[in-house]
């Protein structure tokens with residue numbers, strides 16, 4: 001069984017989770033940064049990592065997912081929202097819908113990831129139609145502590161459990 005991890009990461013959170021997942025996969029597992037991927041790698045299992053943008057995988061990963069056919073797929077992602085929020089649930093559903101047409105989708109993992117401080121500042125200035133409410137500020141402060149060791153352990157366990165059932 002050949003496993004490929006392919007991730008897309010703007011500020012490094014998703015990349016960190018990707019390399020943590022790699023630690024618990026077989027030695028011949030390949031890992032690719034999507035922006036450096038020249039062609040579709042050979043393989044049966046694809047572990048795809050993305051950062052969340054408007055309850056979907058980020059655009060580059062979304063477009064890559066649209067091209068994937070006939071694979072076993074697991075996804076992981078990082079987001080500013082809480083992983084047990086409606087927003088996270090919607091993200092997983094959107095991701096699932098996108099992939100299930102042409103692939104066997106095994107599961108989805110999400111954890112929080114620190115939000116680019118530029119975005120937090122933008123919210124504070126009330127730009128882009130988003131006000132910085134106390135609730136949002138708390139979420140940004142909580143996200144700033146992630147991904148952490150517990151997230152890494154959970155991500156690895158999640159992937160291991162699913163792959164053990166193959």
Ligand SMILES: Cc1cc2nc3c(=O)[nH]c(=O)nc-3n(C[C@H](O)[C@H](O)[C@H](O)COP(=O)(O)O)c2cc1C
Nearest residue numbers: 009010011012013014051052054078079080081113
């Ligand atoms: C432009 C932009 C848009 C974002 N949109 C969302 C969003 O819609 N929902 C969310 O939960 N987080 C959102 N985030 C937060 C990121 O998904 C989160 O910080 C993620 O961990 C970034 O991953 P990366 O470090 O791998 O790029 C956004 C971040 C940026 C920079």
